[in-house]
Every structure is written in structure tokens, then in C-alpha cells.
Amino acid sequence: MRRRERPDFFPPNVCPINAKANTFYGIMFDAGSTGTRIHIYTFVQKSPEDLPEVEGEIFESVKPGLSAYADQPEKGAESVKTLLDMAIDAVPPHLWKKTPVVLKATAGLRLLSEEKAEALLSEVKEVFEESPFLVPEDSVGIMDGSHEGILAWITVNFLTGQLSGQNQQTVGILDLGGASTQITFLPRFEETLKETPGDFLTSFEMFNKTYKLYTHSYLGFGLKAARLATLGAFNMEVVDGQMFRSSCLPKQLEAEWHFGGVKYRYGGNKEGETGFKPCYLEVLKVVKGKLHQPEEIRGSSFYAFSYYYDRAADTNLIDYERGGVLEVRDFERKAKEVCDNMERYNSASPFLCMDLTYITVLLKEGFGFRDNTVLQLTKKVNDIETSWTLGATFYLLQSLGMTY
Numbered sequence: 001m002r003r004r005e006r007p008d009f010f011p012p013n014v015c016p017i018n019a020k021a022n023t024f025y026g027i028m029f030d031a032g033s034t035g036t037r038i039h040i041y042t043f044v045q046k047s048p049e050d051l052p053e054v055e056g057e058i059f060e061s062v063k064p065g066l067s068a069y070a071d072q073p074e075k076g077a078e079s080v081k082t083l084l085d086m087a088i089d090a091v092p093p094h095l096w097k098k099t100p101v102v103l104k105a106t107a108g109l110r111l112l113s114e115e116k117a118e119a120l121l122s123e124v125k126e127v128f129e130e131s132p133f134l135v136p137e138d139s140v141g142i143m144d145g146s147h148e149g150i151l152a153w154i155t156v157n158f159l160t161g162q163l164s165g166q167n168q169q170t171v172g173i174l175d176l177g178g179a180s181t182q183i184t185f186l187p188r189f190e191e192t193l194k195e196t197p198g199d200f201l202t203s204f205e206m207f208n209k210t211y212k213l214y215t216h217s218y219l220g221f222g223l224k225a226a227r228l229a230t231l232g233a234f235n236m237e238v239v240d241g242q243m244f245r246s247s248c249l250p251k252q253l254e255a256e257w258h259f260g261g262v263k264y265r266y267g268g269n270k271e272g273e274t275g276f277k278p279c280y281l282e283v284l285k286v287v288k289g290k291l292h293q294p295e296e297i298r299g300s301s302f303y304a305f306s307y308y309y310d311r312a313a314d315t316n317l318i319d320y321e322r323g324g325v326l327e328v329r330d331f332e333r334k335a336k337e338v339c340d341n342m343e344r345y346n347s348a349s350p351f352l353c354m355d356l357t358y359i360t361v362l363l364k365e366g367f368g369f370r371d372n373t374v375l376q377l378t379k380k381v382n383d384i385e386t387s388w389t390l391g392a393t394f395y396l397l398q399s400l401g402m403t404y
């Protein structure tokens with residue numbers, strides 16, 4: 001796409017408040033499987049040659065996600081309206097009409113029937129149309145899995161300064177959601193391009209450059225979907241009262257869990273085995289042979305966020321506010337510690353052992369990372385969330401001709 005200049009209403013030297021003429025906003029909703037979030041970004045474009053700067057972000061979230069309202073689409077849309085009302089206060093009224101609002105749904109809605117997903121999305125569209133903001137075509141929809149990874153890659157590499165200037169040393173990213181998981185990186189070796197199935201490679205244009213990225217979204221491999229798969233309950237018609245058991249859960253546990261609008265009963269192996277070893281084997285069945293393993297990633301380091309971050313923070317592997325640097329084996333060590341002392345960790349979450357074991361198995365046996373592969377756990381860079389939403393907002397502004 002060609003670089004386009006935004007109209008300048010005031011030449012810089014006569015602009016009354018110089019800084020404000022080139023400020024603009026973008027509103028992006030992330031309708032995830034476990035929650036809905038609004039990101040209201042403020043951008044400043046100092047000159048047409050430079051990348052826009054992110055001046056600030058307002059972030060708020062609600063739970064549960066839209067997919068939990070599969071049978072009450074109006075209620076689902078109400079949760080979006082609550083968040084959108086925040087934008088009315090955040091964006092100056094004279095810019096409302098120029099501020100685009102978009103909602104992209106991810107794996108939660110991908111797993112619903114088309115009919116239920118459409119009903120939810122059309123209610124949300126109505127909420128948008130009743131708002132004073134700019135509602136572009138296709139403003140509400142389900143995002144393609146490959147875009148989810150690419151846009152998160154754009155976000156992280158933009159925030160870490162890798163998309164501007166010469167010597168670009170981009171970083172790969174790992175996102176672990178509730179229902180799907182993404183891996184994205186820029187291959188450095190010809191071999192990788194040759195060995196990779198075509199649908200794992202996508203060319204993407206951003207900020208006047210084309211990137212050929214390796215990316216894939218594995219539907220059903222998010223943390224919560226993996227819990228169901230381990231229990232043998234994923235995509236199953238659940239019979240009333242049916243109990244799903246696992247060696248990854250505390251022996252005496254019996255409880256209920258709601259996900260994607262379905263109720264599941266689950267519990268520990270009352271009589272049988274419990275602990276890291278049997279749990280690892282159980283989880284391995286869910287993962288083994290299901291993921292593509294690019295050779296190149298074994299020796300590189302990756303940025304990891306979402307549930308990788310949350311579980312690492314929950315178990316003090318990293319600081320909750322600042323994040324940290326880990327190796328894959330740190331997750332395994334912690335999984336052993338938790339699974340082999342399950343009763344002690346019971347109070348935090350009954351799924352902690354299963355979650356840590358899943359993360360370990362996914363990284364090692366799924367993607368094929370080494371024990372000493374380095375992971376940079378990050379929630380925010382320069383106070384901006386490391387989410388695909390920033391990349392998606394840039395893409396949106398580019399398509400509207402508001403930036404290049």
C-alpha cells in the first residue's frame with residue numbers, strides 16, 4: 001500500500017495547539033473465549049515519514065466472554081455496550097465521527113455454531129451503529145486465526161522497536177488463549193520456508209514493508225479447551241450428571257465448571273493414580289503429533305503472554321507486574337512441584353497442576369522447544385498491553401487511509 005498523507009487542517013506553524021492536530025483514536029474490542037475487552041488507543045503521528053506513536057491506551061474487560069451468551073445474544077451485546085460507554089468519555093466529542101470502532105472475536109465464537117455466532121455479532125453491530133463512532137464495513141466479525149498471530153507479532157515487534165529503523169531483529173511470539181493458541185515468527189532460514197506447509201506461511205504488509213511470517217492458530221489448544229480435552233470432554237455431547245476424571249486433579253475433588261455455555265462435572269482419580277507422571281502422560285495424548293514443529297525455533301527465544309504469563313505469575317515463577325525471563329524447564333519444574341503436592345496447592349485453582357503440565361507438554365512435545373529455550377514473559381511493553389489488538393488497530397487505520 002502507498003504511503004498516504006493525512007489532510008493537515010492547520011499547517012504546523014499556524015496550528016493553535018500544535019500537538020493536538022495529529023492526535024487520533026482507535027477503538028478495538030477483543031471478544032475472547034474467556035472475556036471481552038476494550039482497548040481505546042490514542043495515537044500521534046508526528047510526521048508522515050515516521051510510524052505513528054501510541055500515546056496511551058485505556059483498557060477494560062468484562063467476563064464471561066461473548067460465547068457464554070450463545071443463547072442470549074442481546075445480553076452478550078449489552079456487555080459490549082457497557083465497555084463502549086467508556087469510549088464516549090475517553091474520546092473528545094469532535095473526534096467521535098472519525099474514531100473507528102471494531103470488534104474481532106476469536107476462538108470462543110469459532111467454536112459456536114454459525115447461527116449462534118451470527119446472532120451475537122449482529123446484536124453487537126446494532127450497538128455499534130447506535131454509537132456516535134465511525135463504524136467501518138466488517139466492523140464486527142470472527143477473526144481469522146492466522147491474523148490473530150500476525151497481529152500480535154506486529155504489536156510486540158512494534159512496541160519493542162523492531163519495526164522501525166534498519167537492523168530489525170524481530171522476536172517470535174507465543175499466545176495461549178482459553179480456546180486456541182498461536183505461534184508466530186519471522187523465519188530466518190531458507191530451510192524453514194522449504195519445510196513448512198504452505199498454510200503456515202503468510203505474507204503481510206505493514207508500515208510499507210512486507211513480512212513473510214510463519215504463523216498458526218491451533219483451535220482447541222487453548223488452556224481451557226485443553227483442560228476439556230484432557231478430561232475427555234472436548235466437543236462431547238455431555239450427558240446429564242456425567243463425571244470426567246483426571247490424574248491431574250486433586251484425588252478427592254468433585255466440582256462443576258462452565259465453559260462456552262456448557263456445564264461440566266469433573267473430579268480427581270479417587271482410587272487411581274495422581275501426580276506429575278500420570279498427568280504428563282494424560283496430557284501428552286492430547287498434544288502428541290498434533291502440532292507442526294519448525295526446527296528453527298529450537299534455538300531461538302520467544303515472547304510469551306496470556307496464559308503463559310498468568311500461570312507463571314500465579315506460581316511466582318515471575319513477578320505479576322514486571323513479568324520476567326524463564327526457560328521451558330522452569331515450567332516443568334513447577335509442574336512437578338505442584339502436581340506432586342496437589343493438596344497443598346489446592347486452594348489456588350484445582351486445575352493448576354493440569355495447566356502447568358499442559359504448558360510444559362505444549363512447549364516441549366507440541367512445538368518442540370528445548371528445555372533451555374528462553375521465554376520472555378511480558379504483559380505490557382511501555383505500558384501498552386501486548387495483545388493482537390494494537391496490530392489490528394494499525395491495520396484498520398491503514399485500511400481507512402488514516403495512517404500508512
Ligand SMILES: O=c1ccn([C@@H]2O[C@H](COP(=O)(O)OP(=O)(O)O)[C@@H](O)[C@H]2O)c(=O)[nH]1
Nearest residue numbers: 032033034035106107177178179180306307
Ligand atoms: O488483553 C488481554 C486479553 C487476554 N489476556 C489473557 O488471555 C487469556 C484468555 O484468552 P482469551 O479469552 O483471549 O481466549 P482465546 O479466545 O484467545 O482463546 C487469559 O490468560 C487472559 O489473561 C490478556 O492477558 N490480556
Ligand SMILES: [Ca+2]
Nearest residue numbers: 032106177178
Ligand atoms: Ca486471546
